[in-house]
Amino acid sequence: xxxxxxxxxxxxxxxxxxxxxxxxxxxxxxxxxxxxxxxxxxxxxxxxxxxxxxxxxxxxxxxxxxxxxxxxxxxxxxxxxxxxxxxxxxxxxxxxxxxxxxxxxxxxxxxxxxxxxxxxxxxxxxxxxxxxxxxxxxxxxxxxxxxxxxxxxxxxxxxxxxxxxxxxxxxxxxxxxxxxxxxxxxxxxxxxxxxxxxxxxxxxxxxxxxxxxxxxxxxxxxxxxxxxxxxxxxxxxxxxxxxxxxxxxxxxxxxxxxxxxxxxxxxxxxxxxxxxxxxxxxxxxxxxxxxxxxxxxxxxxxxxxxxxxxxxxxxxxxxxxxxxxxxxxxxxxxxxxxxxxxxxxxxxxxxxxxxxxxxxxxxxxxxxxxxxxxxxxxxxxxxxxxxxxxxxxxxxxxxxxxxxxxxxxxxxxxxxxxxxxx
Amino acid sequence: xxxxxxxxxxxxxxxxxxxxxxxxxxxxxxxxxxxxxxxxxxxxxxxxxxxxxxxxxxxxxxxxxxxxxxxxxxxxxxxxxxxxxxxxxxxxxxxxxxxxxxxxxxxxxxxxxxxxxxxxxxxxxxxxxxxxxxxxxxxxxxxxxxxxxxxxxxxxxxxxxxxxxxxxxxxxxxxxxxxxxxxxxxxxxxxxxxxxxxxxxxxxxxxxxxxxxxxxx
Numbered sequence: 297x298x299x300x301x302x303x304x305x306x307x308x309x310x311x312x313x314x315x316x317x318x319x320x321x322x323x324x325x326x327x328x329x330x331x332x333x334x335x336x337x338x339x340x341x342x343x344x345x346x347x348x349x350x351x352x353x354x355x356x357x358x359x360x361x362x363x364x365x366x367x368x369x370x371x372x373x374x375x376x377x378x379x380x381x382x383x384x385x386x387x388x389x390x391x392x393x394x395x396x397x398x399x400x401x402x403x404x405x406x407x408x409x410x411x412x413x414x415x416x417x418x419x420x421x422x423x424x425x426x427x428x429x430x431x432x433x434x435x436x437x438x439x440x441x442x443x444x445x446x447x448x449x450x451x452x453x454x455x456x457x458x459x460x461x462x463x464x465x466x467x468x469x470x471x472x473x474x475x476x477x478x479x480x481x482x483x484x485x486x487x488x489x490x491x492x493x494x495x496x497x498x499x500x501x502x503x504x505x506x507x508x509x510x511x512x513x514x515x516x517x518x519x520x521x522x523x524x525x526x527x528x529x530x531x532x533x534x535x536x537x538x539x540x541x542x543x544x545x546x547x548x549x550x551x552x553x554x555x556x557x558x559x560x561x562x563x564x565x566x567x568x569x570x571x572x573x574x575x576x577x578x579x580x581x582x583x584x585x586x587x588x589x590x591x592x593x594x595x596x597x598x599x600x601x602x603x604x605x606x607x608x609x610x611x612x613x614x615x616x617x618x619x620x621x622x623x624x625x626x627x628x629x630x631x632x633x634x635x636x637x638x639x640x641x642x643x644x645x646x647x648x649x650x651x652x653x654x655x656x657x658x659x660x661x662x663x664x665x666x667x668x669x670x671x672x673x674x675x676x677x678x679x680x681x682x683x684x685x686x687x688x689x690x691x692x693x694x695x696x697x698x699x700x701x702x703x704x705x706x707x708x709x710x711x712x713x714x715x716x717x718x
Numbered sequence: 719x720x721x722x723x724x725x726x727x728x729x730x731x732x733x734x735x736x737x738x739x740x741x742x743x744x745x746x747x748x749x750x751x752x753x754x755x756x757x758x759x760x761x762x763x764x765x766x767x768x769x770x771x772x773x774x775x776x777x778x779x780x781x782x783x784x785x786x787x788x789x790x791x792x793x794x795x796x797x798x799x800x801x802x803x804x805x806x807x808x809x810x811x812x813x814x815x816x817x818x819x820x821x822x823x824x825x826x827x828x829x830x831x832x833x834x835x836x837x838x839x840x841x842x843x844x845x846x847x848x849x850x851x852x853x854x855x856x857x858x859x860x861x862x863x864x865x866x867x868x869x870x871x872x873x874x875x876x877x878x879x880x881x882x883x884x885x886x887x888x889x890x891x892x893x894x895x896x897x898x899x900x901x902x903x904x905x906x907x908x909x910x911x912x913x914x915x916x917x918x919x920x921x922x923x924x925x926x927x928x929x930x931x932x933x934x935x
Contacts, residue, residue, distance in 0.1 A: 383757060422775075423862065427784035434792025438764070441796070445757070445803045457804070460796065467792075484862060 302415040314413055319400075322419045326399055330560045334361040337560075337607045344611040365553060373549040378448030387446060388547070388554035391439030394432040395561040401428050401486050402568045403577050405592040416487060417578075417592070425484040429569060430471055433524055437463045439558070440526075440533070444543035455542030458618065459533035463524055465625040470520035472633035473513040476640045477505055477573050490577035504576040509640060514574045516633045521566045523625065525559070527606055529613040530621060567602035571595060627668055635661065735776045743769035756802045760795055767791045781862045 302311055335350065335358050342349025350357030375384060405417030422428060437460050444456020478484055481492045495503045506514045523530040534542030544555045571577055575598050578591030616624070635657035643650030742765060749762030767790045774783035869877050 380755070380757065383761070386761075422780060424780040424784040427781070427788070431784050431787035431792065434788050434796075437792065437796055438799075441799060441803075442757075442761075445799075453803075457800075460800070464793070464796065 302413055310411065310413060314410060314415060315419075318415075318419050322399060323396065326396060326561060326564065329564050330557055331361045331365075332358070333560050333564055333603060334364075334556075336603065337610070340604065340607045341611050344608075368553040369550050371549040373551065374546075376448055376546050379546065380446040380448065383442050383446035384546075385551070387439050387443035388551045388558070389439075390442065391436065391558040392554050392561070394436040394439075395558045395565055398429055398432045399561075399565045399568065401425060402565070402572050403487050403490050404568070404595050405578050406588060408588050418487065421485055421487045423485060425486045426474055426478065426489065426573070427484055430467070430474065433463075433470070434467060436524075436562070440543050443547070443555070447543075447546035449546055451539045451541075452543050452545045455533045455539045455545070458539075459526055459543055462526070462530065462533065462621060462625075465622065466520040466523040466629070469516055469625060469629035469633050470524060472630065472637055473517040473520065474573065476509050476513045476633075476637055479637070479640050479644065480505065480508055486572055486577075490572060490579065493576040494579050502576060502579065504574060504579070506574040509574075510636070512632065512636050513640075514570075516629050516636075517573065518570060519624075520629060521570065522606070522609065523621070525562050525566055525606075527559075527563065528610040529616050531615060532618055532621060563606055564599070564603065567599045567606070568595070570602055571598040631661065631664055732776055735772065739769040739772040739776065742766075743773070757799065760798050760802060763798075764791050764795050767795070779861055781865055 302314065338360070339349045339357070350360035353359040353363045375381060400419035401422065403416065403418040403421075407414060407416050409415075440459040440463070441456050444452040444454075444459070447453070477489060481489045483489065483492075489505075493502075493504050493508075497503055497507070501507065526533045533539075534544070539545070544552055547555060578595040580590065580594030582590045639650060639653050639657060642653040746762045746764075746766030746769060750759045750766065753759045753762055767786060771783040771786040771791075774780070774786060
C-alpha cells in the first residue's frame with residue numbers, strides 16, 4: 297500500500313529530524329553525484345574520441361566540475377533587454393526542482409533502523425508513488441518552455457518549442473510503459489514495485505520486471521526517457537548547428553549552471569528510475585554480513601551501468617531529424633506500448649487470452665503500418681513544402697504536370713562554380 | 719468557536735499544510751485575474767492547481783492530486799501557454815480590447831452566486847470536515863483501489879462513454895486540421911515557391927520542357 301513504517305506511531309520530533317536528515321543527505325548525495333557524473337561523462341567521451349579530457353584539477357581531473365561551477369558562479373549575470381525578467385529568473389528553478397523531487401521517490405536501499413526508528417532508505421514513499429514521476433516530468437516542461445519564451449529571442453523560442461513538443465509526445469509512451477509495471481505490481485508505490493521484483497525464476501534468473509514484462513516496455517521506457525531528458529540522440533532542443541544553444545542560449549552565470557545541473561541531475565535520477573522500475577532496484581545477491589550495505593551497492597552499480605549507457609549513446613549516435621523524432625514517438629513507440637499494455641493485462645487473466653491478444657495485436661500492427669504507409673504516400677503531396685530539399689517537390693511536380701520545368705537556385709551567375717561557363 | 723473546532727479536530731501539521739496551501743491557492747487565483755501579462759496569469763493558474771493538489775494530498779486523495787498535476791498543470795496549462803506564446807496574445811493591443819462588453823456585469827453576478835453557494839455549503843451538514851469520503855482513514859482500502867473499483871464496476875458505462883467521447887474529439891480535431899491534398903494545390907504552391915527564381919534566370923515558368931536540365935548554358 298505504500299507507507300513508511302516511520303510514520304506508524306505518529307509524528308514526533310525524532311521522526312521529523314529523521315525526515316529532514318534524509319532530505320539533506322539525498323540532496324547532498326545527488327549534488328556530489330552530479331559533479332562526478334559530469335567528470336565521468338567528459339572522461340568517457342574523451343576516451344571515445346581519442347583525447348585526454350579534463351586532467352588538471354584534482355586527481356584525474358575529478359575536481360574540474362567544481363572549478364567550472366566556481367567560475368560560473370562568479371561570472372557576470374546577464375539578463376537580456378527584451379526578456380521577461382520575472383519568468384527569466386524563475387525558469388531555472390522550475391527545471392531544477394522536478395529533477396530533485398523525482399529522486400525522492402526512488403528506493404536506494406532496504407529498510408534500516410536508526411535510533412530505534414525503522415525507516416525505508418528513500419526520502420518519501422507516497423501511495424501515489426510512480427504517478428509522482430509522471431507529474432514531475434510534466435512539470436519539468438515548464439522550465440524549458442518558459443526559459444525559451446522569456447529570453448525574448450528567436451533561437452531560444454524555437455528550441456523551447458521543440459523541447460516541449462518532444463517532451464509532451466514522449467511522455468505518452470513513457471506513461472504507457474510505466475502502466476505495464478503498475479499492472480503487474482498491483483500498486484503504485486515504488487517500494488512495492490521493488491519488493492515485487494524480489495525472488496528468482498528457476499532459482500537463478502532474477503525476477504525483475506525487464507524479464508517478467510518481456511523486454512519491450514523496458515526498451516520503450518529507455519527511449520522515451522532519453523527523449524524526455526533531451527539527451528543525445530534526441531537533443532534537437534540544443535542543436536548547436538541550428539539553434540546556437542537552444543532554450544538556454546541567453547542564460548549565463550549561475551542560471552546557466554542551474555540548467556546544466558538539472559540536465560545531469562535528471563540523467564542520474566532517470567537512470568535510477570529505470571533501475572527501480574525494471575531492474576529490481578536494490579535487489580541483488582546479499583552476503584549475510586553488512587546487511588544494510590549490499591542493496592545500496594547493487595543500486596549504485598545498476599545505475600552506473602545506465603549512466604555509462606547514456607554517455608555511450610552520446611558518443612556513438614548522430615542526432616535525429618525532427619520528423620524522424622516525431623515519427624518514432626507517435627507512429628512507433630505509442631502504438632507498441634498501447635498493444636503491450638493490452639497483452640500484459642490479458643496475461644494477468646490467463647495464458648490463452650494473453651497469447652490470443654498477442655496475435656491480434658500483431659495483426660493490428662500490420663494493418664496500422666500498412667495504413668500509415670498509404671497515408672504517407674497520399675500525404676506527400678501536401679507535405680512537400682515542408683520538406684527540406686527540392687527533390688520530392690520536383691518528382692511530385694513532374695507527376696502532376698509533366699511539362700513543368702523546375703530550376704534549382706544553386707547556379708546563379710556570379711558564383712565561382714558557374715562563373716566559367718558564362 | 720471555529721478556532722476551537724480546528725484545534726481539536728485537526729492535527730497541527732495538517733493545519734499548517736491547509737493554511738499554506740489554501741493561501742497559495744487564493745493568491746494564485748487572484749493573480750490569474752490581476753496579472754497584466756497573460757503568461758504570468760497562466761503561471762498563477764499553475765500555482766493554484768498545485769496548491770489544490772497539495773490540499774488533495776492532505777485529504778488522502780493521493781490519486782486525485784497526481785492526476786490534477788499531470789492533467790491540468792502538465793497538459794492543459796501547457797496548451798494555454800503554447801497558444802499565448804505562439805499566437806502572440808500577450809501583446810498589449812490585443813488584451814486591452816474587450817470583445818464581449820456584457821461579460822463584466824455577468825461576472826459580478828456569477829461571483830455573487832458562487833459566494834452564496836460557498837456560504838450555504840459551509841453552513842450546511844454536507845461539509846463534514848472528514849478527511850476523505852472513501853479512503854484508508856475511514857477504514858476502507860486505499861484511495862486508488864476504491865477509485866478503481868468504482869470506475870470499473872458501478873460507473874463502467876459512463877467511464878467508457880467518456881473515453882469514447884475523447885477519442886471522437888481527437889479524431890474530429892485531426893479531420894478538421896488535416897487539409898486534403900489536391901493536385902492543383904501542389905502546382906499553385908510550387909509556382910509561388912519557385913517562380914521568382916525562374917524569372918530571375920529569364921525562364922518563363924509556363925514554358926514546357928522535357929526535363930529539369932540547367933537552362934542557362
